[in-house]
Amino acid sequence: MSFPEAGHPFAGRSLAVIQDLNRMERLYLYGRARELKDAHRRGDRTVLDSFRIDDPDFGIYEVFLEDSTRTRESFKNAAHFHRLKFSELNAASSSFNKSESYSDTFANLVGYDNRMFVIRSRLEGVCRYLAEKTEAYRERHGIQGGISFINAGDGRHEHPTQELLDEFTFLEDLQWDSREIHLALVGDLYHGRTVHSKVYGLGLFDRVRVDLIAPPELSMPLSYREEMEAQGFDVRQFSSIREYLEGGTAQGVPGNGLARLWYFTRPQLERMGERVLRRAAELRGAITFQPDDAVLLPEGTTFYHPLPRHREHPTIPVSLDHTPLNGWERQSANGWYVRMVLLAMLAGRIGDEYAGPVGPDAVMEDDFVQEVAGASAVASASASASAREASGGRAPVGTAGGGPPGEERRFSEGIRPIRDGLVIDHIFAGAPPEKIRGHLTTLISVMGLHGRGGEWISTGRDGRCKGLLFRPDHPGLEEGEVRKLAAVIPGATVNVIRGGRVQRKFRLGHPRRIYGLPELICRNEACITFPENGEQTLPRFTRSRNGHYICDYCSHTHEFTEVWR
Numbered sequence: 141m142s143f144p145e146a147g148h149p150f151a152g153r154s155l156a157v158i159q160d161l162n163r164m165e166r167l168y169l170y171g172r173a174r175e176l177k178d179a180h181r182r183g184d185r186t187v188l189d190s191f192r193i194d195d196p197d198f199g200i201y202e203v204f205l206e207d208s209t210r211t212r213e214s215f216k217n218a219a220h221f222h223r224l225k226f227s228e229l230n231a232a233s234s235s236f237n238k239s240e241s242y243s244d245t246f247a248n249l250v251g252y253d254n255r256m257f258v259i260r261s262r263l264e265g266v267c268r269y270l271a272e273k274t275e276a277y278r279e280r281h282g283i284q285g286g287i288s289f290i291n292a293g294d295g296r297h298e299h300p301t302q303e304l305l306d307e308f309t310f311l312e313d314l315q316w317d318s319r320e321i322h323l324a325l326v327g328d329l330y331h332g333r334t335v336h337s338k339v340y341g342l343g344l345f346d347r348v349r350v351d352l353i354a355p356p357e358l359s360m361p362l363s364y365r366e367e368m369e370a371q372g373f374d375v376r377q378f379s380s381i382r383e384y385l386e387g388g389t390a391q392g393v394p395g396n397g398l399a400r401l402w403y404f405t406r407p408q409l410e411r412m413g414e415r416v417l418r419r420a421a422e423l424r425g426a427i428t429f430q431p432d433d434a435v436l437l438p439e440g441t442t443f444y445h446p447l448p449r450h451r452e453h454p455t456i457p458v459s460l461d462h463t464p465l466n467g468w469e470r471q472s473a474n475g476w477y478v479r480m481v482l483l484a485m486l487a488g489r490i491g492d493e494y495a496g497p498v499g500p501d502a503v504m505e506d507d508f509v510q511e512v513a514g515a516s517a518v519a520s521a522s523a524s525a526s527a528r529e530a531s532g533g534r535a536p537v538g539t540a541g542g543g544p545p546g547e548e549r550r551f552s553e554g555i556r557p558i559r560d561g562l563v564i565d566h567i568f569a570g571a572p573p574e575k576i577r578g579h580l581t582t583l584i585s586v587m588g589l590h591g592r593g594g595e596w597i598s599t600g601r602d603g604r605c606k607g608l609l610f611r612p613d614h615p616g617l618e619e620g621e622v623r624k625l626a627a628v629i630p631g632a633t634v635n636v637i638r639g640g641r642v643q644r645k646f647r648l649g650h651p652r653r654i655y656g657l658p659e660l661i662c663r664n665e666a667c668i669t670f671p672e673n674g675e676q677t678l679p680r681f682t683r684s685r686n687g688h689y690i691c692d693y694c695s696h697t698h699e700f701t702e703v704w705r
């Protein structure tokens with residue numbers, strides 16, 4: 141087998157979420173898919189052959205642990221186009237049934253010289269996880285070249301290749317103009333991973349208007365909606381198609397406020413609880429298009445659907461198949477072209493000439509630890525205030541210096557001044573006492589701050605609580621440890637005391653990323669890192685624009701305090 145040259149922009153990369161290909165990379169892919177589609181229509185063999193991987197030793201594996209027709213079959217047909225070694229794992233009779241882990245299973249398949257995996261699973265974040273895991277396996281066995289993991293739908297999380305073919309089809313209908321899109325998303329926006337991928341995918345367009353149409357039980361999770369708004373999308377919400385048609389036509393010209401592109405999704409009954417299922421018919425009614433309403437639609441409206449449609453209760457009635465509204469059949473066929481091109485790119489067959497930025501957009505790392513200049517004076521003044529608050533009816537932790545403001549003060553533990561050690565103040569200031577108490581325990585365990593000293597919850601004159609921790613004999617903190625502290629107690633201040641003085645003082649902000657600590661947990665039970673799923677791996681979190689912590693694997697949103705066990 142031949143390997144693409146090192147430095148190829150796409151070879152060996154994975155696609156776990158849509159942002160794994162940046163905007164320019166996706167536009168490149170759509171340009172090539174357009175070329176391939178044209179060549180196929182013309183029957184131009186020379187152009188078609190220039191896309192083919194054409195290597196009987198190049199192994200691609202499909203592993204589908206959830207049902208599928210279009211995604212699985214279009215990948216299979218794409219693989220046949222490429223003339224390579226195509227295999228499918230029969231998951232139902234595999235050692236998954238003997239509780240074998242994902243990482244062991246896939247390591248074996250990598251060992252049989254397979255370069256690409258297309259995976260559909262109920263577990264969210266599985267592709268990112270496997271891409272990381274097999275990296276170590278590859279190194280252990282000296283396997284050359286990257287291994288690609290392609291997410292073909294993971295639980296309720298994402299479906300990035302569906303997003304690729306959807307964007308390609310939208311562009312086709314917008315005459316390849318990516319300046320603006322107005323899209324209605326209709327259906328099960330709660331469970332539908334294809335619409336979750338749109339939250340980031342639609343950033344392809346410069347201006348985005350999205351109308352969300354779903355009854356409350358099936359509405360888009362708030363975190364996704366907030367993320368769309370944070371990206372500057374105009375977002376409106378409607379509880380049924382009827383409400384949308386009325387709301388969209390009420391003020392002025394009929395159809396004026398309605399999107400021309402409508403994207404339907406199926407109610408995912410298999411993922412719903414009993415309570416919601418009892419109301420299935422009513423919910424379906426809210427998101428089923430009535431053929432008579434077609435007259436209310438703006439000129440040139442197109443409907444899309446990732447499919448499947450329910451044979452008895454289709455939300456796009458079959459009577460519309462023969463109308464110009466039908467965009468879903470072409471959309472489905474486009475899946476084949478887009479996936480052929482994706483495979484060619486990740487195999488390194490095409491893409492050499494791509495000259496744009498490579499890889500996901502970088503996450504800005506902000507400086508979340510600030511050393512306060514002139515530590516002595518500032519630190520001791522605030523420390524004396526904490527000490528006053530802390531001492532109310534409890535063990536005295538006040539200052540021994542006690543002089544007028546501006547004069548240097550000292551920390552003390554009881555009546556003995558602290559000569560050397562650590563004082564951490566303002567821990568979760570403003571939080572309820574039980575939360576602060578929980579965090580003091582996490583802080584001690586994560587940082588190993590057991591030992592002599594004390595920790596308190598104090599109430600300031602403003603009635604706000606905060607935590608304090610004193611460790612008189614602490615030898616001091618390395619820079620890495622201060623950064624780690626910020627992951628546990630952002631907002632706190634850290635004072636390092638030497639010879640009875642505040643030698644250094646740090647203010648801790650909210651870190652951009654939190655990772656590598658055994659006390660971390662992702663609260664999503666479907667996440668590949670969730671302990672009961674047995675993969676024995678830790679989650680990692682990245683802070684979002686609105687201050688939430690998003691799991692790097694499954695994208696589940698957490699408040700800061702929720703990422704700790």
Ligand code: NCD
Binds near residue numbers: 211293302333405408
């Ligand atoms: C979707 C999926 O499985 O996420 N279908 C698809 O891949 N084309 C949508 C669905 O199952 O409703």
